[in-house]
Amino acid sequence: MATSQTQPEHSLQVKRTFAAPRDRVYRAWTDARQFAQWFHPSTDYKTVITRLDLREGGKYSVEMHHKDGNIHRMWGIYEEVRPPEKLVFSWRWSNDESIPQTMVTVLFTDLGGSTEVSLTHERFISVEERNQHNQGWQGCLGQLDAYLA
Amino acid sequence: MVKYAQSLDSTFGALADPTRRAILASLMLGEASISDLAGPHRMSLPAVMKHLRVLEDAGLVSQKKIGRTRFCRLAPAPLKTAEDWIAQYRVFWERTFDSLERFLSQHPSAEEEKEKKAWPPRKPNRNTPSR
Numbered sequence: 001m002a003t004s005q006t007q008p009e010h011s012l013q014v015k016r017t018f019a020a021p022r023d024r025v026y027r028a029w030t031d032a033r034q035f036a037q038w039f040h041p042s043t044d045y046k047t048v049i050t051r052l053d054l055r056e057g058g059k060y061s062v063e064m065h066h067k068d069g070n071i072h073r074m075w076g077i078y079e080e081v082r083p084p085e086k087l088v089f090s091w092r093w094s095n096d097e098s099i100p101q102t103m104v105t106v107l108f109t110d111l112g113g114s115t116e117v118s119l120t121h122e123r124f125i126s127v128e129e130r131n132q133h134n135q136g137w138q139g140c141l142g143q144l145d146a147y148l149a
Numbered sequence: 150m151v152k153y154a155q156s157l158d159s160t161f162g163a164l165a166d167p168t169r170r171a172i173l174a175s176l177m178l179g180e181a182s183i184s185d186l187a188g189p190h191r192m193s194l195p196a197v198m199k200h201l202r203v204l205e206d207a208g209l210v211s212q213k214k215i216g217r218t219r220f221c222r223l224a225p226a227p228l229k230t231a232e233d234w235i236a237q238y239r240v241f242w243e244r245t246f247d248s249l250e251r252f253l254s255q256h257p258s259a260e261e262e263k264e265k266k267a268w269p270p271r272k273p274n275r276n277t278p279s280r
Binding site: 032033036048049050051052053059061063073075094 | 172174177178179181185186190
């Protein structure tokens with residue numbers, strides 16, 4: 001794939017180190033049952049993974065059920081699946097098709113017992129969108145930390 | 150009318166289960182094999198097939214066999230019937246909003262009253278809420 005043409009303000013990067021071996025962290029992202037346990041910005045949500053076809057070209061879809069009854073739905077396609085070090089997938093909100101597709105790259109680095117997750121989410125159309133997703137990811141990675149503990 | 154009621158029963162009956170709703174959500178992305186559908190759930194294949202049978206009986210899912218694999222696909226027609234049924238009630242809540250709107254325009258807040266008395270008026274039609 002060619003280098004990204006997006007401006008830096010239209011992408012975000014989050015890095016966080018988890019006190020768990022890389023295989024375990026990778027599984028938390030790629031096993032549907034584990035993914036559902038933590039993939040939400042806060043404990044106000046319950047996540048249902050409705051599809052997770054972990055292969056290049058395979059689709060995933062997710063529902064985040066807020067306790068007030070709202071459901072956020074999203075889906076995407078795995079563009080790169082390289083266990084246990086890299087995932088690239090597209091990201092699209094089903095509730096609002098007017099928001100263009102964005103791309104997520106997750107790198108898992110083995111730090112000997114712990115694992116650094118470096119996440120890049122790019123091609124946002126506005127700084128506002130970027131900031132909202134940044135907040136969302138901060139929440140999600142906090143949930144992942146709690147899940148792995 | 151009986152047929153309509155029967156199909157509503159089977160549609161809402163089929164929808165009244167989180168696993169079956171998750172299966173429908175998965176099929177929104179296109180056709181899937183039974184093992185694709187079972188993948189995300191902590192469930193055996195026979196258990197998933199049982200749910201699929203309920204969805205199929207309700208006409209929400211159709212299956213076809215290609216080689217030795219069964220593929221499922223979403224059949225949206227019963228959802229349209231269900232949506233039409235729900236839409237009848239839209240009239241009710243829209244009417245509620247209309248009367249709220251009327252109430253608000255007939256009972257302006259004290260602040261709006263003050264503004265009305267102010268001269269010259271800042272904006273015409275201030276009390277007509279726009280939608």
